[in-house]
Amino acid sequence: MSDVKKIKRGVDIKLVGEADKEFAPDKTVKTIAVKPVDFHGVRLKPTVKEGDEVKAGTPLFYNKDNEAVKFCSTVSGEVAQVVRGAKRRLLEIRVLADKEAEYVDFGAADPNTLEREVIIEKMAASGCWPFLKQRPYNVVADTEKTPKAIFISGFDSAPLAPDMSLLLEGQEKEFQAGINALKKLTDGKIHVGLNAKEKSSPVLTNAEGVTITKYEGPHPAGAVGVQIARVDPIYRGDIVWTINPEHVVIIGRLFLEGKFDARIRIAVTGSEVKDRKYHNTIIGAPVRNFTEGNTTEGNNRIITGNVLTGTKIDDEGYLSIYERQVTVIPEGDEPEFFxxxxxxxxxxxxxxxxxxxxxxxxxxxxxxxxxxxxxxxxxxxxxxxxxxxxxxxxxxxxxxxxxxxxxxxxxxxxxxxxxxxxxxxxxxxxxxxxxxxxxxxxxxxxxxxxxxx
Incomplete structure (x- = not known):
């Protein structure tokens, strides 16, 4: 029986705009963008220029401090634009997507039979490594370090958060393959946190090789940092890695199919969204795929992520790599009586x-x-x-x-x-x-x- 940790301090912010538990019709992704701003703790250098042809899994830039770690395109197509800001800071690399995706072949393999170094090399070369975040500092994990544990939060307690069961439905095989790979990266445990008050996804509850802990209480009970503090706190010199469940699935596909298949599911939420549903899409997809013609009139704020930690973008922006929802709420710039x-x-x-x-x-x-x-x-x-x-x-x-x-x-x-x-x-x-x-x-x-x- 799994342990239950009670979180007493916190607060649930209940908002209008939860997504209906059904999927909208799929939309073609014509352009994607990979954004260096999503990645803390790395210095990036582009490896492509405008006009280059790429496949899904082709590196767009790499970490100058660890050249083995690549940040790859999620689609095949042509590099449309390398966007730079002040002082030539790299902001985005945009790729025009082909109708039919072509993938770099990284070779399928059973992670149970591979050495740790081989798993790291495959994940770093394919674009999967940046899914792992390292604490302290919440930066992209260091391939030269070994964490004392890996934590996965299996539920999200943030406002209007999507249902993890829908995000993971039918992906038991991929999730387990991802867990099998992650087990080789730590000498400690892989911790999965679940909601004690709600039924959890069978993809999570049936996973082998993980330690399950249940949490009861208000937000931020679903935040992985709270779960770390309750189970295995971080002290000076400690290293812990974290990863989202949907990214474990993508790692699993890498080992099962030998390709960087970055398909994900997201929820489109918020009081200013007309048709609030779940969407099948891909990392880096344009936000207009979900908001165009689907928001109320007026001055609204589009957020990639939730209202607490998400990033403000315009309707020409793109999904951030670590987010699982898009939220639209009023801007709130109208004068208020008294x-x-x-x-x-x-x-x-x-x-x-x-x-x-x-x-x-x-x-x-x-x-x-x-x-x-x-x-x-x-x-x-x-x-x-x-x-x-x-x-x-x-x-x-x-x-x-x-x-x-x-x-x-x-x-x-x-x-x-x-x-x-x-x-x-x-x-x-x-x-x-x-x-x-x-x-x-x-x-x-x-x-x-x-x-x-």
Whole structure:
């Protein structure tokens, strides 16, 4: 019987706009983009130029600090554009997709019969390696390191999160092959976290060679960082790797079929989406495939990911590699009568000063929220609000203040190794001081990585 961990601190933000549990008709992906901004901790160099012909699995750029790790095209076709920004920073490589995909043949193989070095080489060459993220710092995993454990969160507790059972349905064989490969990469366990209150995907519950732990409680119970802290905390010198379940499936396809087949399923959610459904697509697909003609009129914000940790993009943007949903909500730039002073019931708050607190606490109210922060940045004070939604044994405000003043020793002592941006996303939501908590933490993580490695 699996263990059950209870998460007491946190909050579920229930929003209007959950996706119906059915799939929309498939749409042809005409263009994809691979975005270096998705990958922390690597210095990238392109290997292609505009006009080059590529296959699915052809490297588009590589890690200059570890040239074996390639970042590959998810489709076959022609390189349409190498997009650069200020100081020639590489922003995107876009590929016009063929109607019928051609794949680089990496050779099918049973991972149970392969040595660790061979598995790493195959994953690094095919474009699958970047799916593995390393903690501390939440960067692309280092092929030269061996993690003490690998963690997979088998459910998502973020607002409007997709149902993992639908994302993984019918892919038991691929998931197990991926697990068999991952087992060779660590001397420790592969941990899979499941929701104790809901029925989990049989793809996860029937997997062999994993240690299952169930979690009960509000968001961020589904965040892999919370699960690590409850099962096998990260201390100085420790290394833990994490990976999404849908990416384990892609790794499994690599070993079963010998190709980088980056097909995924996503949910299209949000109050401003007309037809909210699940979609079969591919990593790097254009967001307009899901939003064109499918959003309400007005000034809306399109987010690749969820409303807490996702990235704002326009309708010409592309899916990020690590996201499993697209969300559309109102921008919230219209003037509001009396602003925050008016005691409305449609405002989300954890404070008892607003009447909506009663509905959230004792009812099943769903909110139609926008991006308005209802205030500007102000003095950063200790209010005790962070601790209500932050289920780590860490002083969050003190940690962020240490980051702001770049006090490396204090950052280390206050537990920065244990957290990444998504772990503190709720702190940003409830922050009275309106601090950009996630970006502050990312600055701290980058400073620690540069100074201490």
């Amino acid at each position: 602003g925050w002073l008016l005691p409305k019931t449609d405002k989300f708050s954890i404070s008892r000063t607003l009447p909506s607190w009663i509905q959230r606490k004792f009812g099943d109210k769903k909110y139609e929220l926008d991006t308005n922060t209802h205030g500007e940045r102000r003095a950063f004070v200790v209010s005790g609000e962070y601790e209500q939604v932050f289920p780590f044994d860490i002083y969050p405000v003190q940690l962020l203040k240490a980051v702001i003043v770049q006090d490396i020793e204090r950052m280390e002592n206050l537990g920065i190794y244990e957290v990444v941006e998504e772990d503190m996303a709720l702190c940003e939501v409830v922050c009275t001081s309106k601090m950009p908590v996630q970006s502050i933490l990312r600055d701290g993580l980058e400073l620690m990585r540069e100074e201490l490695g």
